[in-house]
Amino acid sequence: MDLAALPAWLEASALATTIRNSLYLFALIESFHVVGVSIVVGTVLVIDLRLLGLASIRRPFSVIATDVFRWTWLAFALAVATGVLMFVTNASSYWVNTYFRMKMAMLVLAGVNMAAFELTARRSVATWDRDRAAPPAGKRVAVLSLAIWVVVVFLGRWVGFTLSTTTAPGNDEINLEELENLIPK
């Protein structure tokens, strides 16, 4: 299938049409997207502060990781599921939205950062598990992680503020102020 035709196809699907035609669905989906995001970022914060030696320093890192990450992943699944539903609803608008693309790129970066952690500091966790903070490799990952998630939240909000169902690729002669009033924020 032609990748460029995918957004239009998704948008024409029964699922997308159902969400678009409902008064409540999109609003509720977006609300639970925020719930998912808040748990993801909130739990990642707990982990990152532990790596940096700023909080929970008396508990071994591995114990905190087991405690916290299952909720992070559960919430991430919720955020992805609701995110996919929002994307499908207005796929071609999201597809061409710069902030949306930047947000997706940042999420990939978050994944790479996590993989870097697994391949470096996490491998030697037994040697620093009870230390006040992680070794430099772990601290770098934590700082980067905090920065990435802050940017992800900002970009997510900017997607909501710039998205419109009427923008099309190559059409940059749009009265933004007029569109502004059509978008729920």
Added chain:
Amino acid sequence: MKPFAEWLAQTAPSLAIQNHEWVIPTIQSIHILAICAFMGAVLMIDLRVLGWAWRDQGLPETTARFGPWVWWALGALFVTGVLMIVGEPPRELLAVSFWMKMALVAVAAAVHATLLRRPAKPLAAAAFLVVVGVIVLGRLIAYDYVWGSWSTWLKE
């Protein structure tokens, strides 16, 4: 409430916010980041009562670790929340979702205060769900039409 919202919208601080398009989304983003910090901390306390996390620590240790984060996050939420009201008075003050959210915030505070005095698993689950409800109602402020005639009645 409508005359007050209209008056507030004409004040200098409100106009200053209205005149810069980037201000509202920036405040909203900071508000959401504060929700993240708040949610992480409250979730850990609720999970501790449920026995699903932080089991090697007592509840007092868990609240000592996360309590300050709850309070700092609440402070940031209050400040950014007030700024959003000042920046867009009718959008907030004439929204059913906004007042339902404020009521649920009070419920969340009461439930958590009770939970810390008398920890009980069902109450911890309820406390978490109330916080979820607060977040949902917060986002619904942008979609206040979901309340139909209630919403239009409040705006009249």
